[in-house]
Amino acid sequence: MALEGTEQLTPHVPVRVEPRTTSILLVDDHGPNLLALEAILEPMGQKLVKAASGPEALRWLLREDFALILLDVQMPGMDGFETARIIRQRERSRYTPIIFLTAHGRDEANLVSGYASGAADYVVKPFHPEVLRWKAEAFVALYVQQRALQRQEAALWERERRMLERQGELRFRRLVDSMPQFVWALLADGTISYANRGWLDYAGLTAEQGRQREDNLRCFHPDDLGKVQATWEVLRRSGLPREQEYRLRRATDGEFRWFLCRTLPERDGAGRLVGWISTATDIDDARRAVETLRATNEAKDMFLTMAAHELRTPLQAARSYADLATKKAGEEQTPNVARALEGIQRSVGRMARLVENLLDMGRLQRGELSLEEQDVDVRALLHEVAEHFEPLPEGRDIHVEAPEGLVLRADEERLDQVLSNLVSNALRYSPDGGDIRLRAREEGRWVHVEVLDHGLGIPADRLENIFERFGRAHGVSYGGLGLGLAIARGIVERHGGRVWAESSGRPGGGSTFHIVLPRPVS
Known part of the structure; x- marks a missing residue:
């Protein structure tokens, strides 16, 4: 088969083609x-x-x-x-x-x-x-x-990508330099590759010094250097984020301020560790405020405890003098004197309970509240608590609902204190009267006790706060120091239990206080 023809063609100017490229x-x-x-x-x-x-x-x-x-x-x-x-x-x-x-x-x-x-x-x-x-x-x-x-298009894209990266990096550096926090970028082995302007200005370092580990460590408080090394060892082993508080020296005046330092790992697309990002946030003012508040609270608690101790003696003396006056007067007391002595005894009793509440609160805070546990018959305990409040005003009553043979291993006197406190609150916050119910039942390995009333109720936003020290659901209108429920929670938790409140928050809807305590293991 012939491949050549005999046609006459005009001269051809060959197209320039790169040799050996295709x-x-x-x-x-x-x-x-x-x-x-x-x-x-x-x-x-x-x-x-x-x-x-x-x-x-x-x-x-x-x-x-x-x-x-x-x-x-x-x-x-x-x-x-x-x-x-x-x-x-x-x-x-x-x-x-x-x-x-x-x-x-x-x-x-x-x-x-x-x-x-x-x-x-x-x-x-x-x-x-x-x-x-x-x-x-x-x-x-x-x-x-x-x-x-x-190739030209790819080169243009690559050039644009590098330009965008440089712009992005420049923008990122400017953003990081303007942050109030200090920022470091570290390689996987801990070598510092970048420190932002905030840190360099604070520590008085040049950009080159900011990348030197030793120059950075000299800015930490000497007592914190051990924590720095220990934290770094934990980071290297775990590869997980970590935070720690350190003191860093300010170059302008040499003052050491507290900072919260957070270190996060950087990983590539395959999950390999490629570096670390560390930040430091100034918490010195907040820390000092917390320490001042803590010191103030401790001083207040110490004052209240000392005052309570000091009040115990004169209160006991006042109670003794009232009892002595009652005995001396005997049947010769006039009605007015009898009413006066009864008023004195009630006031002294109320003051004595407030003093004991202050002392119990101090013991709970110091972890010094001791328990003397014994077998407690729950039904008998609830009836005894109800008897504390007799005689009740007309139209009021306390009903007890509890099965026979329900036993707890607990400090009976302290549980009596808790339940009496709850019943006292139920009566206080039920100005329109109504019955109080004390109910107990067995729930598996727990005993569930409830105190129900039909009083003012508790606003929803106060249900948790009422168990805090000096917490009140209705302000100071109904008296008390606001310690009773805090003490009740402390005592219940010391027994390994839990206490909480439920309420619709509507007047007349009342409240229900729940106490759950563990039963003895047989």
């Missing part, structure tokens, strides 16, 4: 034709790859990219049209130009089939070698230009 795939089942194609295209200086069949051509296309494919139409087995259709189905070779080589002339049916299969051009055998080379040079030049444009 590959051309030659596909023909006749070896002599492949040799002829190779001879024609060799002057182009490109890499020429030969394939003797469609399947072989497809295997080459899996290995590398080609600027052009010269594909014979008539091949046994898989012809050129079928080979072209498969080439177009693959993402990698979908846009690679294909020139069909055919001996069927310009038959319209063949032309339609060829272009439908993805042909970019047609060359009819016999063809002029220079025509074929011109076409090949044009497609290769186009491919080279496209690749150059792609």
